[in-house]
Amino acid sequence: MNPAQYREARALFHRLADRPDDEQRRTLDDADLETTVAECVRRMLDLDPASDDVFAEDRLGDYGRSLLTEEAWLGAPLERVGRFRVLERLGEGGMGVVFRALDETATDEQPVAVKVLHAGLASTGLVRRFRREAEVLSRLAHPGIARFLDAGVATAVTEDGTARPVHFLAMEYVPGDTILRHASYNGLDQRARLELMARVCDAVYAAHEAGIVHRDLKPGNVLVAPVDDDPVGMPKVLDFGVARHTGEDVETLTLTRTGAVLGTVPYMSPEQVSGGELAVTGASDIYGLGVLTYELLTGELPYPVRGLPLPEAARVVSELPPRRTGRRGDLDTVLGKALEKDPDDRYSSAAALAADLRRLAAGRPVLARPPSWATRSVRIVRRNRALAASVAGVVLALLVGVVVATSAAFREADLRADADASAAEARLAADVSARTAHIARLQNAAASLAAHDLPHARAVLDTCEPERRGWPWHLLRARLDDSIVRTWVPGVTKSSSAQLLPGRTPEEVFLVAVSQEEPRTASLFRWDVRSGAVELAWSRDGAQGTAFHVPTGTLTWIGLDGTWTREVLATGEVLASASMGDVDTKPLLTVPVHSADGVRVRFHGDVDLLLEWDGVEGSAPVVTRFPGQVVTDDAYRWVAWQRGRKILLRDELSGEERSWWEDGRPKSVQPDGTVVVHLTGTGRVALCRFPPDGAPLPDGAPVERRVVQLERGESIGDVVFHPTGDLVATLGGHRSTRVWSTTTGELLHAVHGGSIPQRAGLLLEDDRLVTLDDEGTLRAWDLRAPPGRLVTHGDTVTGLALAGDRVVFCTHDKKLGSVDLRTRELHALAPSPVDAWTLSRVAVSPDGRRLAVSCLRGPPHGRSAYVVDLATGETTELEERGMPWDGNIDFAWSPDGTRLALQDEYHGIDLFAWDADGGGPELVATSPLSGKGVRGAVAFSPDGRWLAARVGTQHAGLLDPETLEVVRRFPGERAILTVIAWSPDGTRLAGGFRDAVARIWSVEDRTILQRLQGHDRTVIGLAWSPDGALLATGSMDRSVRLWDTEHGDEVLRLADVRSEFRELTFARDGECLVGETRTGLWIWDSADAVDRPPVRDPPPPSRDVRDLVAPGG
């Protein structure tokens, strides 16, 4: 019997199994069959009837269960493996179990590690890999590599005396922790960590010298044994399980030549993840060492690839530059060289990397050079093309079965079936893979945005294929810069010194910039924060430092020759001008500082002295020397300077001097004497303040410290305080600009945009944040209106409806409002024309003529509904028939605006109609289909031919819009339907269900086209994008998700949501998605923040409901 014959027999069996005996016999006798086949079918049919044997239907699984008994499973613990006496079980992995054991033949009592292969794997290719590790290890002798002792097959004896043969590998037992844990438990500093990594490099170098590439370097494979008198410890590289010889022959290559990726993704080099096994050389280990170094020193991975699907991880690692560590010095240069995409660009050997790590540790210059950016970008482009092609090539090759895996599990027949896969299927699969990759990119970018890792988010978004970029992409893209005003200031460059000052009105901000390039121009700009208009108010060439005193409108600037001038901005009148005198270091005094009243001026710079002019014309400046460099001299009263690891602060009013130890550099002093200290190496900012009475704090500390935790290793541009002192903003860092509470240290806002770090910043009274970035762009953010959220008077929004370019909403507080989605302007917040307790739902007719509102009124009305004629302002209350409406009321307008379907929770649907002359409404039809427990289960089709409604509790149905009779039913899947929405073209219907699934039906054939699964709780809101390509779903699980309606993929989950979204709608132009929640109205806007008009203060409430909708709808 061969497979082809068996297939034929199978076909016959399927056909005959349920036929009567005589028919079976006749068919088999009559058919022209090979004897083997006919015999086989006869035999199978004979043996087919159910019998009470082990295969009986009600016993399935029992057989497996009977074998899975405790006794059988655990067996007796192992007592010995060959000559090794087992002491302790250390752990169990996929391949086997590792024990600590003693070699009974050895004279010393040194424990050894014995790895025993799982019995079940002995028949697979893994046993060869296991042997291989032993073989590789046996060739290596280095203190940094766990020493090989013995390997082979030995008899394992359990405690109850039974014996069986096992594959084992005995090696040196390392009594230590993994490298990351070792470093953190022992509190190793950066220098010790660098030395530790250098020792790992030494060991890997030794392996390379012996012709062995490890290929799976990761923290779990490097243990560190403690060493007396050496806190660094001795690293031991383990697990050469996937290692291979560099000079390998083809036969051994197939052992690991699997096309799929061996090793652990975050630690793998681009050539490893892209599947080019042949390209894996010692340079791949250099890369792995680079990743390990990166993680050991920063606690993070250079690429955030954890949890990504393999093709996407491969792409990230192959295309994106590693995240910068943000550390000072050459660390980024060394890591950059170890992590180069092209193996040829990496360190030539592990020894060279070790040498540079040791140079870093010693603070000496490293040999690695940052690559030239010009050549690098050209090469990256070139290489990306090649890599993209090679990854696609591997996927295709696998699909058509060119690469034959050495799989013990799936046998030849399966593989043969694979080889038949057509090219069309391969293309389809390639498309699926590209789509999956695109979605993974979007999710990766969203995660990076949530972590405020803007450079990475930008890089990921930039690599999305242009033809796949849709609304979700633009939404994420817009979050890269959410400043609402941006103005580029000409002439301000990266090298300019810059200072931002609050103006005399909330709209005004001054920028003082001094260019460091010839002709050294000092400029004063006036910027209107609301309009973005910038105006050059004053400028001088040949200036050094310049200060502007806003209240008096006076300027002080220092010329290149050391003379200083004080003048009135408005008139240009010179108040004073003098030389610095004969102080020998005067050229270094470049920073003028005004006293708070603007009378006196001080000058300081990078020297240990201050020059002070008392403002009296003709008097000479007084020189004060400081025993350290003056770091900051803000607001005139305070002078802070640094001496060694001490910070000194002098109160100029009282003459008191204080000092305290601080491992950091003072950045600024606030008017209340708070010193902002950037703590060295930790990426934290400390706010230090002396108690007001000068007494030590209860714990004896001289200063009160509050620490703001930035990213690890982050360096920031500046720290600025809000005038009230409650907020502090850290500018840039290697991520975003963030605003913190000074009292709790809590992160309040993170705003995106501009170069990183920013040069200068300012927090204004009205909670606007203003910054200047390295490219000379001024930006403003409104911290009161975080991106995506619109302020709606703090009311709970209960319902919304799209009306042309506006969204009309109603509130719990019985008001009606609308927002123009083009201008984001709030139009009216009018009281309900009918007195009610609360408003619960609104609907605007598609012609914009009528507005339907449902509300809860006091007795005797209960639930009621009214319709406002938006042309005349006339309000008509809808009349219920006999029974009062109860529960939620939902509306649906016919497309022509002449019919309104009203559904309540208990009684059903009432259809109201208006005639052409505007007469009505008249109740024209009723249906008992009620919406129990539902909010939004009626909807007119876009062409008005059908009314969709819930039928029963689980089905959607189409109703005749005249008679309300059910004419078509859509299958449910035993879940309660909660909401219905038509696709814009009317060909599909989406339903939200209580089983957390949204389903899409084809209207034509009533089949379920997609099941959108991902939510955790009931789906309660649905919105189709205008092109029908996306569906947004809101759920009780408090998330809003976007789905690709064609393929059913979850594209994006919208973050920042803290409350469930019930009603959702896309704007008519598809630019934004609006959602309604208890905390207000949210707008997810795919347009650039600058293109949106700024959020304005809401207009005074209008009394006229007609203002809600723009004239002409």
Add this chain to the structure above:
Amino acid sequence: MSGPPEVTQHLEALARGDRSAVDHLFPLIYGDLRALAGDFFRGRGAETLQPTALVHEAYARLVGRDREGWTGRRHFYSVAALAMRQILVDQARARGAQRRGGDLRRVSLEACDTPVAPETEVDPLVLDEALSALARLDPRQARIAELRFLTGLSVAETADVLGVSERTVKLDWRMARAWLRDALRDGERPRDDDAPGDGPPS
């Protein structure tokens, strides 16, 4: 909750048609099933363990509970069924070794003290060989036998894992069952199948 990313990644590779991913999945799933069962037995008395529950639990651990409709799920169950089969064979071997001092011979399960149905006089090693022989003739039927008989999945679950209709599963299972009955009849080991006319029926 989601498990180690490599399991998901290998499953996705397998879903794309990369058979070699089985090489990586097999040890991971095998190891996890073993560890889970170990935990189970260490934590409780001498209860028996339902293979279906074991596989479901392994899926939740290695892939995540929230990934119900995902395509990689099917592949997980396929590989898990294989691992299950291997584990059962290991058990039988271990037991054989235990009783006969290392001599791998068939053992009647009735000899064990565990409460089993009298009909389960099937030697796991013989069954394993029979399944291997069936897989050479018809891999799908072998897979169905593993999923239904060894793992205890229902017809619907099996259909879902294999991506075929429930009717196909039912009919294939009936034929596979007949074939296995034939192969296991009188405890006879099925012969190799390459020559026409060989194998059941002989």
